[in-house]
Amino acid sequence: MLTCRLDKNTVISRIVILINVVLVVYAIIAGHFTPRLFGEHKLMTMFSSIQILAIAAFSLSIFFAEGKFSYNRQKYFWLLAGIAFIFFAVDEYTMIHENIDFSIHKLLNIKETNLTDHLDDAIIGLYGIIAAVCVWCFRKEILRDKCVLKGLIAAAAIFSFMVLLDIATNGDAILRYLFGREAIISGIKNWAEIAEEVLKLAAEAVILLCFISRRLNAGAGKGLQHRA
Secondary structure, three states, X not given: OHHHHHHHHHHHHHHXXXXXXXXXXXXXXXXXXXXXXXOXXXXXXXXXXXXXXXXXXXXXXXHHHHHOOOOOHHHHHHHHHHHHXXXXXXXXXXXXXXXXXXXXXXXXXXXXXXXXXXHHHHHHHHHHHHHHHHHHHOHHHHHOOHHHHHHHHHHHHHHHHHHHHHHXXXXXXXHHHHOOOHHHHHHHHHHHHXXXXXXXXXXXXXXXXXXXXXXXXXXXXXXXOOOO
């Protein structure tokens, strides 16, 4: 039974990786048609939202499989993570943090500047800080599973690089200082947007694969106390 579960884990993992690779290749090939791929209700955004919802589903499934009747408060990490990823999926699909950026400018009746243009980056940074605090509070649960630990570390590294890339290309100030020519800046911003989406999908896929592994191993009755 355990072998069957592990084989299933491998099959699902390969499917997740294959879908992400296909979309990444498609994004690169269609790089000059970025508006058709990214943005609210576009292909890459919709897939990213679905992938985040899958993370939420597996996280909640882990909670109900392992922590529903447990007195171990650390198990509530999976419940909180599931709820958080549902919010992130909604944010991704409806672009909440980007719209907050626009709403603040409109509400305060201020003109967008190179500084205020990074408000959405600040919101993403706040998401990251809250996530880091939650991971620290539930570190005992995370440390029990090396796969989850390594996956979250890898996803955090990818996410951090994505945010730095977004900050560098959000607005023209930094790019104009580095490259000067408008034509070069336009091309860089186009491909940087693709790179951001690719990194985002990669971070999501890493987390999803780790959560799938944890759920299937838990479903097979494999103890985790020896995996820390």
